[in-house]
Amino acid sequence: MEDIRLKDLTLDSILELVKTKNPEQKEFYQAVQEVMETVVPFIKDHKKYQQSGLIERLLEPERSVMFRVPWEDKDGTYRVNRGFRVQFNSALGPYKGGLRFHPSVNLGIIKFLAFEQTFKNSLTGLPLGGGKGGSDFNPRDKTDAEVMRFCQSFMSELRRYISKDTDVPAGDIGVGEREIGYMFGQYKRLTAEFTGVITGKGLAYGGSKVRTQSTGYGLLYFVNEMLKEGHGSIDGKTVAISGSGNVAQFACEKAIDLGAQVVAMSDSNGSIYDKDGIDEEKLNYIKHLKNMKRGRIKEYAEKYNSEYKEVTPWNVDCDVALPCAAENEITAKEAKTLVKNKVICVAEGANMPCTVDAIKILQESGVIYAPGKATNAGGVAVSGLEMTQNANRLSWSFDTVDERLVKIMKRIHKKCVKYGKNRDQINYLKGANIAGFIKVADAMIAQGNV
Ligand code: NDP
Numbered sequence: 001m002e003d004i005r006l007k008d009l010t011l012d013s014i015l016e017l018v019k020t021k022n023p024e025q026k027e028f029y030q031a032v033q034e035v036m037e038t039v040v041p042f043i044k045d046h047k048k049y050q051q052s053g054l055i056e057r058l059l060e061p062e063r064s065v066m067f068r069v070p071w072e073d074k075d076g077t078y079r080v081n082r083g084f085r086v087q088f089n090s091a092l093g094p095y096k097g098g099l100r101f102h103p104s105v106n107l108g109i110i111k112f113l114a115f116e117q118t119f120k121n122s123l124t125g126l127p128l129g130g131g132k133g134g135s136d137f138n139p140r141d142k143t144d145a146e147v148m149r150f151c152q153s154f155m156s157e158l159r160r161y162i163s164k165d166t167d168v169p170a171g172d173i174g175v176g177e178r179e180i181g182y183m184f185g186q187y188k189r190l191t192a193e194f195t196g197v198i199t200g201k202g203l204a205y206g207g208s209k210v211r212t213q214s215t216g217y218g219l220l221y222f223v224n225e226m227l228k229e230g231h232g233s234i235d236g237k238t239v240a241i242s243g244s245g246n247v248a249q250f251a252c253e254k255a256i257d258l259g260a261q262v263v264a265m266s267d268s269n270g271s272i273y274d275k276d277g278i279d280e281e282k283l284n285y286i287k288h289l290k291n292m293k294r295g296r297i298k299e300y301a302e303k304y305n306s307e308y309k310e311v312t313p314w315n316v317d318c319d320v321a322l323p324c325a326a327e328n329e330i331t332a333k334e335a336k337t338l339v340k341n342k343v344i345c346v347a348e349g350a351n352m353p354c355t356v357d358a359i360k361i362l363q364e365s366g367v368i369y370a371p372g373k374a375t376n377a378g379g380v381a382v383s384g385l386e387m388t389q390n391a392n393r394l395s396w397s398f399d400t401v402d403e404r405l406v407k408i409m410k411r412i413h414k415k416c417v418k419y420g421k422n423r424d425q426i427n428y429l430k431g432a433n434i435a436g437f438i439k440v441a442d443a444m445i446a447q448g449n450v
């Protein structure tokens with residue numbers, strides 16, 4: 001049998017290689033396709049990036065770890081989950097990226113997230129490599145004590161592969177302040193070190209101000225920049241948001257703050273439609289419902305007498321759609337519905353919420369669309385600022401961090417325009433992919449064939 005290797009630098013050959021080497025990792029394949037569709041034509045025009053081995057190295061994680069996570073449930077039964085950490089690329093700095101606890105987690109999902117993270121982190125301009133991890137554990141129906149035992153067991157193994165200077169995890173779906181606290185506590189206990197090994201920590205023990213808000217706020221700062229290119233601003237626009245977790249809550253908060261009207265939010269069971277708009281008080285209810293009670297969005301509809309349907313939130317009249325839940329929530333079907341309803345802008349709070357077909361439909365219909373690696377980079381950017389504060393034993397004010405976040409999002413927007421502008425149109429996908437690629441590729445070339 002012949003060696004499996006890249007035949008040439010065409011999109012077809014690259015995708016064939018990825019498929020052959022990673023059968024069944026469909027989300028990873030999709031993420032590579034999305035990046036390479038725009039990066040391959042760029043490489044064709046730039047000889048430097050045709051260097052042998054560069055693309056193969058970019059598509060192969062430096063290291064993938066899978067491990068057993070045994071824990072004891074409330075009935076005294078011993079349970080076993082699978083843990084993952086994919087350290088994708090360290091060309092720009094220590095691996096950086098969140099941990100996801102959700103039953104759908106598998107190696108392909110973590111690889112797609114770590115691959116995307118590499119480009120996202122590059123776009124932030126901070127010295128961060130790309131990684132991601134997690135487990136197929138579902139924290140949703142567990143007691144606090146069960147979650148704590150699980151997190152302790154997870155960290156007992158993960159600690160072998162991470163440190164403040166090599167790999168710094170954070171939260172993602174199913175991993176919020178509670179889980180981060182338990183994992184940080186266990187790392188500290190096992191290593192006897194109080195270091196910034198994980199970000200998204202509570203403010204009492206080394207967390208950064210604005211980290212909780214940063215992904216959602218950053219998304220809105222970016223959307224405002226997008227709308228300034230010919231559509232005014234976010235002020236007065238109608239917004240639909242999917243999800244009601246961390247990213248969705250703070251996207252909603254900043255949208256309200258900037259004068260928009262948010263009419264829809266959701267969870268994995270269904271969505272609410274509130275034609276009067278979600279105001280600050282109603283949002284506080286959602287935060288309490290989701291973060292403290294760990295309840296369902298349906299309860300919002302009961303409390304505020306609004307509509308609830310067991311469907312996605314995309315079939316509503318809105319100017320701006322912000323998918324902030326999970327991958328592939330907007331397929332061709334939802335994209336067509338959004339276009340029919342005259343959406344102006346779709347910006348991703350989640351990672352890869354739009355399928356490849358959905359993106360094409362949006363772009364071809366003149367909707368301004370921007371990918372998560374640009375629009376949701378505010379979360380990891382403030383994580384990077386948390387690392388800096390921890391390393392210097394400092395704690396910056398809310399305004400200081402927020403101002404830096406605004407600057408970072410504006411800078412990312414500029415980079416997207418620089419590499420994505422074609423006459424009057426800005427292709428944000430192209431701009432984000434190429435700008436993210438250049439920095440990583442330059443660093444990889446400089447560091448040799450490693
Ligand atoms: P949370 O766990 O706080 O919230 C997730 C939300 O999405 C919940 O409302 C959840 O509903 C919903 N959801 C999860 N899976 C699905 C699904 N398959 N279909 C429909 N709804 C679903 O996570 P985050 O808010 O942190 O993350 C949301 C997205 O943002 C993810 O794609 C994540 O990767 C991305 N992201 C997060 C960052 C962060 O800093 N937290 C940074 C950048 C990106 P339910 O309660 O029913 O499960």
Ligand code: 2IT
Pocket residue numbers: 096097098099117120168169170171172199351376377379380381383
């Ligand atoms: O997808 C993401 O960028 C995150 N979940 C945040 C990663 C981080 O290290 O803050």
